[in-house]
Amino acid sequence: MLNLILKRIAAAFFVFIGATFFTYGMMMFAPGDAALEIAIARYGGHDRVDGATIEWIKKKEGLDKPFLYQYCHWLKRVVVLDLGISLVREEPVWQLIYTRFARTFELALSAIVIALLIAVPIGILGGVKQGSWMDSMGVTIAVIGVSMPNYWLGLVLIILFSVKLKLLPVFGYGDWRHMVMPAITLGTALTAYTTRILRSAIIETLQSDYLIALRARGISNRLVLGKHILKNALIPVVTVVGLEFGMILEGAVITETVFAWPGIGDLMVTAVSDRDYPLIQGLVLFTAMVFVLINFLVDVVYRYLDPRIRLS
Amino acid sequence: MKQKLIFYVLLLIFLSTTTYTDSVCFASEPDELIIAKPFGPSVEVPDPAKGYNGWYMNEAGVTETLFVLDFDMNLKPWLAESFKNISPLIWEIKLKQGVRFHDNTLMDASAVKWSVNRIIDEKSKVFNKRIQGLLNIKTIAVKNDYTLTFETHKPNAAFLYDLTSPGTGIISPMSNERKIYGTGPFILEKVVPKVKMIVRRFDNYWMGKPKLARVYLNIARNPTTRMLAFEGGQVDVAVNFPENDAKRINLRKGAKIVHKPTNRLCFFFVRIADGPLADIRVRMAVNYAIDRKQIVDAVLAGIGGEVSASVFPKILPWNNRNLQPYLYNPDKASELLTEAGAKDNNGDGILEINGRPLLLNIWTYEERASLKPVLELVQMQLQKIGIATKLKVTRKGSPINYAMKKGEVHLGLQMWNVALQGDPDYFISNIFTSNAVANFMGYRNQELDALAKKGKITFDQKKRKEIYDRIQEIIFNELPVIVLFHKSMVSALYNHVENYEIHPSEKYLLTSRLCRK
Amino acid sequence: MRFEDLDVSFLKIQNLAVKFHSGYRSFFRRLSFYAVRNISININRKETFCLIGESGSGKTTLVWAILGLHLFQEGRIVFDGQTIKQSNDPVHQKLKRSAQIVFQDPAASLDPFFTLRQSIEEPLRARGVGKKDRAAIAESLAAKTGLSYELLQRRPSEVSGGQNQRACIARVLSIKPDILFLDEPLTALDAIVQKQVAKLLCEMKRDYDLTYFLITHDLSLVKEIGTTVAVMYSGRIVEKAPKEIFFSNPCHPYSQALLSSVLKPGIWKGKRIVLKGEVPSPLNPPSGCLFHPRCFRKLPVCEKIAPESKTVATGHEVFCHLF
Amino acid sequence: MTLNKHVLLVENLVVDFPGMPTGSSVLRGVSLSLKQGEILGIVGESGCGKSVLARSLIRLESPAKIISGSILLDGQELTTKSQRELWRLRGRKISLALQDPRSAMDPIFMMGNQLKEVVSISHTGKSGKKQCNADILRKIYTLLNGVGIASPKERCRQYPHEWSRGMLQRAQLVMVSSASPEVLILDEITSALDPTISLQILDLIVRLKNEQNTGIILITHDLSIALEICDRVAVMQKGRIVEMGKVRKIFEQPVHPYTKLIVSCQGEEGCRGQLSEIRG
């Protein structure tokens, strides 16, 4: 276990260096004057900025220094867990990310809960009764679910539930009613995906030899289905759902745009368009680390579920 | 055992995410309003000195400035009682008495000094380079309890206008990192960053008790989102309503649309240092070929803009009333082009000048949604008189300006606020003077340079108006920019909202008069 | 053919050991174990050297180390008078060029996307033989190994296991190897087909003057075609003997048990010896003689000291304290 | 020991895969009988239908289907029983062990857990009330010790992949025999094992037969195994039983040509002459 953690930390470090280096490099190659962009983002339009302000920003934020210097300087601070101050918002980057991520996390978690609540029964029934009408319905729903552009779905939901039925708020953040539509929008693709994986995992498990052996030994159907098939089928689902964290984050960008949900996706959009360097670095670092963490958790759960997996 | 542990951990995670600190209704109470607006603070305690926070706090009626612009864009003392221009460098300002901060302390000269000082002091945490750039204050001195003198580094005729800048909102010295005490009609109750601002009534407001008990300012950047929320009845007012949906609202019972032109100008930067538009005749031809009325009607549903002749809108006192907008005249445009030597030699419908096809690179940026259709429409209009165009939409405005500086762009469509502080100098000296930061057109006019310089130090308002009238005339004739229209602000509101008014400078929103039937 | 009549040693393996990496002891230190150790054998030209032992005893690992598919860490290989001190040196390349291998599972050792003809031609192609020559060689080999012309156009999944194994044999013969390694070539086949393929192997050996290195646990096959026998147990050789001596007088208790487990009539006449316990894991091998936990003739010394090689007759070596 | 009671009677069993043309059935009328305390060997090459027969006998034939015939287990007709009724019979009256012990175990449950499932159902089945956990565990340890698995307590905490094949096969035998079923079907249970290990297993099977007086059907492709421990042997070819009888008799005087052929392959030299005739 300790080895696994150490390995993960080493991998995370590599990912972190690489990811931040890429981001830095990308911004260096980007056309335009960084200081001017910051000034515009911080103080309004082009008309609100004069040359002196630009020079001042350039000097204050160290943008006149060479690329590697800036990069190393930043790395040095990160070691002591200081992500710096947002250039545009002039607030600590960590605080911005933290508050926004908490909201995205809420949304993501409810989306996953919805996805599991729907996907698990459909997937299991579909897998066990392969070929039945329920199965084909499940399969159809699943394939439509992955094909549905989620921004479109979001709009349809808004028109239906907010404008026509006036049941749910169009946008905002607060109680559970704000959560319903974004969570469904975000969860649809996940639901479809999980259903599909679970179904095929169950079918695959059903074809394995040990099921015949279990039945031949006289184990009751309830036990076979509820214990053996389910736990075996869960293994691929866990890995896939875990690794599809990226999918959730992508979905979050769009969902948050449609529902004005103030999460990390929204922050990402604004940070990129403001050229808020420290914020983008912080976000990249944060996303990559969350990604590594999720991978690690998936690994742990996977190892817990599947004893065959050894450290390799 | 292990399974149990995992179960509890999952349960904990689930519970921690389902407990919310506050719940918000989406139908408002009798003396409350819910307003949907596009922008809002990204932190919980927005200090007005930082970034855009001043705008948000000003709009929310939390902070107020020493001077304001009234709805006709005239300068008016607000927290100040009166002012005196002792010398070109020294201003004496007398404060209103009896104004209370939200912590119920009285606003006096030392409080104002403290409040302004922290913005202009480079060592301060909230030092604002831009505001100090505007005000350029050397010292602030307290003369007595209600009188201050400001000394500037250079003579600045726009000084009082600059004091309307929302960043200079006066706050109580008792303000700290957790609480901001302003003087406005509303007390900041809560900010959920990028989600909403909640303000409640300040009973001791110096102009009298505000009529609304509480206002929710809900933030949604996307106009469609605000529109849908309004249609769904979840907000009482939707600021910046999509123009094309306005007609539908007007047909509806119980709701209405209000709109008013603002300082925001939609115009083309014209590259005149080189390229085909260096020729005034071609410039003029383009000018005549653009049907401004059609653009406003098509893109902004006829209510989202007001066709203008000058860079300054009619609502601004500085507007040169003698200028009349160019009217759509394709024949005259063709005539001018022929005069300039343009002819379609190869019969492809595109004119050529000196053997080279008349092709204009027209760029705009994405941030303002209405620019793109304007561009597409202009493309069609220019095509009719035989000018080919190549469009590009960049993410931000600045790449266009760079490209124009290099001569790669001939026309850059922009939408700028031409008088942020209500004063004309800023726009003119930043764009049209020979060495202005934003002079991407390569425009040079010595008369204009001299006038702009003079305008900065002319303290007599009447003389100043003459100067700027002349400048507008020069711009109108030489066309370094092609003015299209001034954007109007459109808001949708239900009929139970009373005393809602749109301010041309987009700086003010909540007032103590605003109420609900 | 009798043992004494054979040529001088053709492939000589001295003290060969292969280590495998099995995980980490700590973050930087790897854990490794010996998969095979202390292997010394001589293989003479044209003989059929048989390596017998149960699965996990390291037979395949040894062969792969000889062929350079695994690296070996200790010992050396002498091939045709030249010494190979470490894996993949130039001499090893030479050995690889003149050696071929037939695998246990014929279907898996042919590319499922290739026709049998393509598979048979592949080694020729790699050696730059022209298209026409390739076809001619492939067809003649196919005829020799009993594959009809029509079968050559099929893919491995479309023909039977026996036919696949014939194709494998044709394939390895196409480049005329000096030595052929047979890794349990019959195990995956049905009894009748086994006999047929065994016969084919005998014919090919005769026709091509091949040296065979046969890995198997099928002792009846060994009895039929082998010349020398070596028994492996848990990564080490426990007994080496010419075939006749081995079958008439197996010395090591494990050899005896192995012979007794052959149920086919005519190999073991006495009472069956049922061994207790399991094959030890190479990860933590028992002390002393590796076989002692299961041995039915265990001496106290077996638990402590690993037995040395003892020659009990000409060419008959045993690693056991009993002798 | 009474050898005259028939515990299993199979009459004219025909099994088919749905969707295949008729007449190409997997089993084309198999009849056999099994007495108490007897080991019946079924010998045939791969693809002759041995495994389908094994699974059909315990009614786990899916996706194949029984077309006709009858299976009488201790007087009960199995072919007409519902799956629900069959659950009560499987493991208790009739049981099946599979060829590869590793794939016969659920890979993600501890061995102890899997053994417990089997042992506990067989016990509730007999006495009517559930035994407590400790009793079941004790029983498991005794059973494992009985088949020569040392330190069963630690072993039970391990997962199938940590056990050797030989141990797993012994564990499988423990599982299928824990409720002392009348009929035990062993499908190639030694063919994936090494010779010394398979000898252990064969030894165990004989012991099992003697102790529990079970009727055992031993399916194998290796005639020599049948010769070693079976009382009677049936030779299968292409879904039919072509010859059946006492093992010695079959081995010494085979009648059917196919039997002759496979018997001849057992000898050392005997097959050479005949091989050339049946090539291909």
Next chain:
Amino acid sequence: MNVRSALKNPLLIAAVVILFAVIVITLFGSMLAPHDPVETDLSVRFNPPSLKYPLGNDSLGRCLFSRILCGARMSIGLGIAVVLFSCFLGVTAGLISGYCGGFVDELIMRIVDIFFSFPEIVAAMAVAGLMGPGTLNLFFALSFVNWTRYARLVRGITLSVRERDYIKAAQLSGVSRTVTIIRHILPANLSSIIVLTTIGLAKAILAVSALGFLGFGIQPPDPEWGTLLMEGKDYILSAPHLSLYPGIAIMLSVLSFNLIGDALRDIRSRQR
């Protein structure tokens, strides 16, 4: 045999028909369009579908049907280009990584990890946002993360195929590395690659349109489905057809790719 049975599924037939239509539209969309997709006619603004304009008109009176037809070239074409490029890059990297193993494998996989740690849309947004919009930028932005999927898949399969006997046999019979990779390992990967490519196409089309929707799309006046939807969204209540039809176009084409991908996967798993 299996292909034939798969074709009995009506849903799949529909998918194949749609796919065919989508390909035709992608290739010849601008020729099939009844009107010039950029020609404005302000008299017919926001008109609902009519005989002359089958899917109605947009805010500047342009023919929506023509715009959707011409937009396919961008939406589908860019998706295909991204997938093909990522596929090529990823497969090459995966083959090298899986076959060579050791340090090379470690290095390539760590690089893959780095790229993989960016969520696709976010990375594309960053690239498109920083480099400015444009077809080429969008293409690189989307390929940026996409190729890692192929690299991972191919590496995994290659690792297991590499250990198969027939690869060992090829090595021992003197076949060179490159030839082994191309002739033996690549074909073994092929069916999985095809399945991933088909489903990857669906994802790529969704991603292109999502970026268009977020405003990171391509240049006007060229239409693109996501951008059309974004523009249409502003008039969702007054002219719902503007957001309905582009949405349907996106969904149908993605659906057809997904259905065919699923069918291919089924066929492959049955062949195993």
